Amino acid sequence: MKKLILILIITIAACRNSSDNQPKDLRIIDVEGGVGKGRLVKLSEIAESIEYIPLETNSEAVVGKIFFDRIFYEKGFFYLMEQNRTIIIHDNDGKYFNKINKLGRGPQEYDAAFTVDIDLTTGNISVLASNKIIEYSIDGDFKRVMNYKDDGFLSKHYITRFIKSDLKYFLLSTINDRSQHSGFLIDSSSRLLLSVEYPGEDYEKVTTYSALLSIMNPMIFRHKNAVRIKNGLNKYILTINEDNSIDTAYIFNFGKYAPDPLKRDHFRVYAPFIYSQFSIFESDQYLFMTFHTGSLSEKPAKMIGLNSREYVYNFECSVFNKKTGEFQFILQPEINQLGFVEDFEGGPAVWPKYVSSDGYLITYLYAHEFKAHAETHEVSERFKQIAHSLKDTDNPVIVRVKLKN
Secondary structure: OHHHHHHHHHHHHHHHHHHHOOOOOOOEEOHHHHOOOOEOOEHHHOEEEEEEEEOOOEOOEOOOOEEEEEEEEEOOEEEEEEOOOOEEEEEOOOOEEEEEOOEOOOOOOEOOOOEEEEOOOOOOEEEEOOOOEEEEOOOOOEEEEEOHHHOOOHHHOOEEEEEEEOOEEEEEEOOEOOEOEEEEEEEOOOOEEEEEEOOHHHHHHHHHOHHHHHHHOOEEEEEOOEEEEEOOOOOEEEEEOOOOOEEEEEEEOOHHHOOOOOOHHHHOOOOOOOEEEEEEEEOOOEEEEEEEOHHHOOOOEEEEOOOOOEEEEOEEEEEEEOOOOOEEEEOOOOOOOOOEEOOOOOOOOEOOOEEOOOOEEEEEEOHHHHHHHHHHOOOOHHHHHHHHHOOOOOOOEEEEEEEOO
16 A cells, blocks of 8 residues: 555656746736736846937927837837928937938829838838838838739738838738638739638727727737737737748737726726737847736836826836746836836836847837936936037937847
């Protein structure tokens, strides 16, 4: 009998060790496991260095309000799109280089500019207009036009975003009761290469409860030349491969905090349910994401509204380490700031508005914001010098952070 018990103990231990040695699926983002474990995260934990680069201000280059944070950094140039759809370009050191504004109805102009994208190989700028995508060189020279609405099938869809990869374009479509497609891959001649369908079960929920469209609409982002697509509340992030096939890049585990799209109260601002919101950014080692957390946050963030009144911000930033599989909610460093504690120079909290193909996190501060922070916080001498050199009306200051690989 004792021998039998000993054999059983050895067998159970062996099974446990075998299970423990199973490789971890690094695609799984354990959001459920991160609830209640939020903490302040220092920028130095994920980054090697930080630079503050004032953009040159002159009569040719006065940057106004930036259009929905459309900022890019590729091939050694910063590209910013203004509210008036002018694209202003500065070089690696912040020196003014060029500006592009081709608003018009000519064959080489755009009648609208909903968004832009930068070619990672050439640095060319592509502009999404109402029925076409037009590409210009960094010098502003016309390169090509792609009339995607010449395709009868595509003309029935409302395209909101796109990503250009070599001579292919991935177009993001809104979801409605007339289309179950969330995106399309086409070539430069508008030939349809691939259609991505919105998951059937989720699509039925979207069309049943149209008020959720803003939450359940698909989103796209890129990692270098890889295109990622997230379909609404679906747990999968897909990737479009170079051979035009689709694979699963990441899998969200929301567990018991996953909302039911057919239950209205699951989407109230304080509801204890989690879903991804806003842009996702990716580097070689990290995913940067924002989630609605509602009442699940142990220390809800507080922001200052346009009326200068404080309000509770029911969303939390987070970071996922692609190499270790660790997911971390990030607590707010101070009121009206979100993201990582800036422990290099003492600047404001840092959260990406873009991640470049060569591993830089990019964001910006308007000149008056930069100066105000220097006056109210303990900052480095370098930060003070930059603040002293600025006028409130100067162009923004670029924040360029070298991420760890």
